[in-house]
Amino acid sequence: ITWYLDSIGNQVTLYGRRGSRHMDQFMKDRTNDFLRLPESIALTNDLDCVRDAEVIVISVNSQGLQKVMDELAPYGLRDKIFILCMKGIEISTGRRLSQVAGDNLDASNKIAVWLGPGHVQTLYHGVPTCMVIDSTDEETKRFLVDTFSSDLIRFYYGTDLIGNEIGGAAKNVMGIAAGMLDGVGKTQMKGPLMSRGTYEVGKLIAAMGGAEMSAYGLCHLGDYEATLFSEHSHNRKFGELFVRGEPFDKLAEGYYTADAMVRLAEQYHVELPITRAVYDILYHGAAPEETLNKLFSRQIRREF
Numbered sequence: 355i356t357w358y359l360d361s362i363g364n365q366v367t368l369y370g371r372r373g374s375r376h377m378d379q380f381m382k383d384r385t386n387d388f389l390r391l392p393e394s395i396a397l398t399n400d401l402d403c404v405r406d407a408e409v410i411v412i413s414v415n416s417q418g419l420q421k422v423m424d425e426l427a428p429y430g431l432r433d434k435i436f437i438l439c440m441k442g443i444e445i446s447t448g449r450r451l452s453q454v455a456g457d458n459l460d461a462s463n464k465i466a467v468w469l470g471p472g473h474v475q476t477l478y479h480g481v482p483t484c485m486v487i488d489s490t491d492e493e494t495k496r497f498l499v500d501t502f503s504s505d506l507i508r509f510y511y512g513t514d515l516i517g518n519e520i521g522g523a524a525k526n527v528m529g530i531a532a533g534m535l536d537g538v539g540k541t542q543m544k545g546p547l548m549s550r551g552t553y554e555v556g557k558l559i560a561a562m563g564g565a566e567m568s569a570y571g572l573c574h575l576g577d578y579e580a581t582l583f584s585e586h587s588h589n590r591k592f593g594e595l596f597v598r599g600e601p602f603d604k605l606a607e608g609y610y611t612a613d614a615m616v617r618l619a620e621q622y623h624v625e626l627p628i629t630r631a632v633y634d635i636l637y638h639g640a641a642p643e644e645t646l647n648k649l650f651s652r653q654i655r656r657e658f
Contacts, residue, residue, distance in 0.1 A: 355411055355439055355468075358477065360395050362504045367396040367403050391517040398499040401425060401645075408433045409498075411468075412455075415612055416442025416523075417453055423458035432462045434496055437487075439468045442607050443614035446450025448621065452490075464494040467515070469522040469579035470572040471531040473587075476508060486572045488512025488519075510572060517559040523630070524569075525577045526589045526608030527615060531632050531646075532582035533593025536644040546650065547628065548578055554626050556562045558615070561622035597635070599641040612636060 366393070370377025376386060377399065383392040383538070404410055404426065414422055419440070436459065437445040438451045449457070451653035455465050470485030477483065487502070487509050489495040494554045499509040511520045535543050556569035570577060581587045594605035612633040619626045631649055 355413055356395060357389055357391060357474075359411070359502070360392060361506075363504070364501075366394075367398060369398050369401060369403055369406070372399040372517060382640070388474045391645050401429075404429055404431060406432075407434065409437060411437045411439060413439040414607060416440045416451055416607055417445060419454050420444065420458070427458065427478070430459050434578070435464045435466065437466045437498065438469050440607065441519075442467065442611050443523050443527060443618070445518070445610055445614045448614060448618055450516070450523075451517060452515060462540065464491045465517055466488060466491075466494055466498055467512070467522070468498075469512075469518055469577075471577040472507070472578055473584060480506065481565060482506050482508070484508045484510065484572055484576070486510045486512045486518060488515050500657040512573075513563045514559075514568040516562055516564030517566075518564075518571070518573040520559050520562060521555055521569050521574030522577070523569070523607070523611045524551075524558070524615060525574045525581050525608070525631050526610045527580035527632055528555075528578070528608075529587050529589030530593035530596075530606065530608040530612070530636075531628055533587075533590040533643055534596075534597045534632070534635065534646060535593075537597035538646060540643075540646065543646075543650065544582055548575070548582065549656070550649075552578075552611055554624075555629055556620065558624045559625060561624045562618070581643050590657060594630075608632075609636060 355369045356366055379386055379387055381397055393400045431442040435453055452465050466487055466489035468487050470484045485507055487495060487498045495511055499511055500600055503509045531547055532544050535541055549609055552569050552575045559568055560566040588604045589608040592602045594604045613627060615629045616633045627649055631645050635642050636646055
């Protein structure tokens with residue numbers, strides 16, 4: 355995100371906590387495992403940089419967003435645009451991430467989400483993609499889409515904040531399911547997983563007050579290639595290694611989202627069989643192959 359926003363002509367400052375492995379590496383030589391940041395990007399460990407920012411882009415572990423908001427609270431920020439780039443649902447409260455931010459910010463601030471398919475490994479090498487920006491504030495949404503669009507990323511105007519946030523978070527759970535299928539040698543079942551996964555996520559979105567068709571947009575189905583099939587997908591790789599009993603040392607947001615979605619399913623009385631299967635495997639030690647097989651041997655019914 356930092357590299358991209360700089361590459362299209364924005365003045366960008368990257369903040370990271372002192373002691374963060376990733377930020378310490380950037381401060382040392384401006385590199386990480388994927389790219390080198392140009393000298394035009396300012397680097398800092400001082401959160402005071404938010405005072406002068408017009409737009410504040412946040413990309414952290416979704417379960418850590420409340421902590422970030424707590425750290426920002428003393429600054430009394432007003433009239434800023436906050437963009438949330440992570441995909442998740444707060445487990446303890448069931449809040450969407452825009453709700454977490456909104457509950458902690460002055461009403462003069464605007465909140466948007468940036469969602470859709472994209473891996474730094476491909477974007478950095480010039481492979482284009484399409485993404486979506488959504489917000490309840492139309493002026494903010496249009497400003498961000500018009501300002502951030504380029505030949506590398508074509509942005510669309512989101513029209514359903516609930517659907518886009520839930521869809522974006524849920525695709526990580528489907529990514530773990532896809533990895534589990536890879537891990538048990540049933541990669542060919544990813545086609546049914548894509549179809550039925552989108553269908554069940556759409557049902558949850560609708561129950562929560564969003565538009566069911568949002569699940570078929572860029573936030574969810576549009577992100578499947580990058581999440582269910584890509585070697586770069588943390589969630590897919592985590593699912594594959596989990597069923598093989600091998601460790602994975604990177605963030606897989608779908609692990610937490612599965613828990614949050616099961617709670618939402620109970621709250622909104624929606625059946626989420628794929629999500630429940632992933633949850634049972636991750637949290638209750640259910641046998642992966644047997645649990646996944648049961649998904650496709652359920653009682654025969656109409657497709658829609």
